[in-house]
Amino acid sequence: MVSNTQSISQPAATSYGEGSIRVLKGLEPVKQRPGMYTRTDNPLHIIQEVIDNAADEALAGFGKKIKVTLHADGSVSVEDDGRGIPFGLHPEEQAPVVELVFTRLHAGGKFDKGQGGAYSFSGGLHGVGVSVTNALSTRLEVVSHREGKRAAIVFAGGDVTEPLVVRALEAGERKQGTTVRAYPDGKYFESSQYPMHELRHLLRSKAVLMPGVSVTLTDEKSRDTQTWQYKGGLRDYLMQELASDPVIPVFEGSGFAGKKDDNFAEGEGAAWCVAFTEDGANVRESYVNLIPTTAGGTHDSGLRDGLFQAVKSFIELHSLLPKGVKLMPEDVFARASYVLSAKVLDPQFQGQIKERLNSRDAVRLVSSYVKPALELWLNEHVEWGKKLAELAIKAAQTRQRAGQKVEKRKGSGVAVLPGKLTDCESRDIALNEVFLVEGDSAGGSAKMGRDKETQAVLPLRGKVLNTWEVDRDRLFANNEIHDISVAIGVDPHGPQDEPDLSGLRYGKICILSDADVDGSHIQVLLLTLFFRHFPKLIEAGHIHVARPPLFRLNAPARGKKPASKQYALDERELAAMIDKLRKDGVREGAWSVSRFKGLGEMNAEQLWETTLNPDTRRLMPVQLGAMDALQTTSLMTQLMGKGEASARRELMELHGDSVEVDV
Incomplete structure (x- = not known):
């Protein structure tokens, strides 16, 4: 304490003035914090940015070949036969365009969506792609063939080292296309080795998603060359990957919005191929604008929703559901293998490395094409439809039996549930979740907006007791804590105890409080309670924190995009959304921002869409960190x-x- 006071009384040691503020320019932020922009376990992702650009050219209808070469010196080159990166002077920046693309974080041909831009749909979306590759490479060479000329430029660590040289094409030289050769800088990566399985999978998936385009990988060290080209697209790929034969014919289809579509931009939609098998591991792969979304996202949720709604309506139409059986989305989806390729005009990803799609509209987009297509297919092939219904009903019965076993074990002498708990109908803890909600008004919205089948709500009045130093025997003197314990079905315990978790009534226990200081305090008090007195629930991954948004942004229609409502968790996310609107050419101030003072201000529909709906909410599991x-x-x-x-x-x-x- 003394040393701290001394440091405060010596302003010279920690002077904080105008000169203390450091402005990171150009690509400095990437070098300072590479983990914010890319994966740093190996250099694959920065090479993927270059591959994605080549694929975007093919996706836009230019170019039929992509060649990737792993050179013996550790560098990687990517060659395409697209239009070639423009190298003329940018009208505003007065610098060669190819230089801007590789040295500016937010420069590219992918921001002008639906306004005659170079790319209507692309994977490269944040505008930080290849500039990150450049920043984290000791050398990067770019050669562009375009309009009868060849242009070459060389960078090192993000800076130009050999300025642009342009000359006329010689006889026999290729007419158009781009070659980028990058030398990743080892100091930014834990390993300089490329995960070959991942790289091959990435390149093969590009070929799958672009039928007719050939993708080649050459390894100079092993002298091995592989080429992928799929004429049959998704179906060929999925059938090769399946561990066992499908029980019904593969369901494949596609749907894309036309010019007169009121809900989605022209060209938005999805192509899919789904196979149902009785055993073996499921194959599940999804892509957005050719980018592999390894962690899934809202487009996967749309596929699941479309399949469920179609199968459910088929079962109801033919009266196939046995009495007492309740069908859930997971029952239909449990044995589904699929490849899904979605096209989304303005996708929002979770994190810069685009592993998960977060765009809320994608659920509705994919579902709106999958549901009617499958309904039609099932009713045209009733026997196959009944076989699929049988598979789903069997999964539902297995799930319900498992839930009943738990129920019997805990049935005797169970405590009376608290009166303010609005319980869910299901007894399957794999699906059930309870929301501990701050305040009665928010509790009311949550009760109205929830999914009654699987979601329970327990409103809490005021702030919960700080239980850090409360003896376990005295915990139940507090009504709120008594109600929480009885509702979840587990008694308080210590880290060394072996508590009986068989009475647990919910697989997810979700803390839901306002996105303000008071809400954070309530969140901390509840986390204190669980960490101190219910540690095994945290250890088993049952405790979660729901993250409601702080802002709603009403965006006007722009280009092909209709007017929309977007939700932002905090000011940083809001600023990014507004920045994107400006880039889309929306007039300053044409949007409106409203701030939620608390959960009680949200109506049931808003609370469902932003915080309760498993497809579009943000739910953070609570676990021990570093x-x-x-x-x-x-x-x-x-x-x-x-x-x-x-x-x-x-x-x-x-x-x-x-x-x-x-x-």
Whole structure:
């Protein structure tokens, strides 16, 4: 404490003035924090950015060949026969366009959507792609063949080292296309080795998604060359990957919006191929604008929803459902293998490496094409439809039997559930979730907006007791804590105990509080309760925190995009959304922003769409981070202990200036 006071009384040591603010220019932010822009375990992702650009040319209808070469010196070159990157002077920046593309974070041909832009649909979307490749390479060479000329430029660490040289094409030289050769800088990556399985899978998937385009990989060290070209597209690929034969013929189709579509932009939609098998591992691959979304996302949810709704309506039409059986989406989806390729005009991804699609509209987009197509197919092939219905009903019966076993084990002497708990209908803890909601008004919206089948709501009045130093025997003196324990069906316990979790009533216990300071406090008090007195629930992955948005942005129609409502978690996300609107050419101030003061302000529909709907919400699992249980306990004691005021003051003095508090 003394040393800290001394440092505060010496302003010269920690002077903070105009000169303290450092502005990172150009590609400096990428070099400072590469992990924010790309994966740093190996250089594959920065090479993928170059491959994606070549694929975008083929997707736009230019170019039929992509060649990737792993050179013996560790560099990688990507060659395409597209239009070639433009190398004339940019009208505003007065610098060669090819230079801007590789040296500016937000420069590219993919921002002008639906306004005669170079690309209507593309995977490269954030405008940081190949400039990140450049920033993290010791050398990067670009050669562009275009309009009868050849242009070459060389970079190192993101800076131009050999300026642009343009000359006329010689006899026999190729007419058009781009070649990029990158030398990844080892200091930014944990390993300089490329994961070959991942790279081959990436290149093969590009060939699958672009029938007729040939993709070649050459490894100079092993002298091995592979070429992929699929004339049959998704079906050929899926049939090769399946572990067992489908029980019904493969269901494939596609649907894309036309010019007169009121809901979606022209060209948006999806192509899919789905196979149902009785055993073996499922094959599930999805893509957005040719980018592999390994963590799935809202387009996968749209496929699941479309399949479920179609099968459900077929079962109802033919009265196939046995009495007492309730069909859930997972019952239909459990044995489905699929390849899904979605086209989304303005996709929002989770994170810069685009592993998961977050665009809320994609659920409706994919579902609206899959559902009618499958309904039609099932009713044209009733026998196959009945076979699929049988598969789904069997899965539902297995699930319900498993749930009933748990019910019997805990049936005797169960406590009376709290009166303010609005329970769900299902008894399957794999699907059930309970929301601990701050306040009665938010609880009311949550009760109206929830899925009654699987979602329960327990409103909490006021702030929960700080239980860090409360004895376990005294916990139930507090009504709120008593109600939480009885509702979830597990008794308080310690880290060394072996509690009986067979009575657990919900697979997910979700803390749902306002996105303000009071809400954060309630969240911390509940996390304290679970960490101190229900640690096995955290260990087993049952505790989650729901993240409601703070802002709603009403965006006007722009180009092909209809007017839309977007939700932002915080000011940073809101700023990014507004920035995107400006890039789309929306007039300043044509959008409107409203701020939610709390959950109680949201109506049931908004709360469902942003916070409760499993397809579009953001739900964070609670788990131990970089610190182990002992270190976490020590820090929690510092934060929540009654006799720790001086330690908390020290923390605030150390970190107070780096926290922005929205009071």
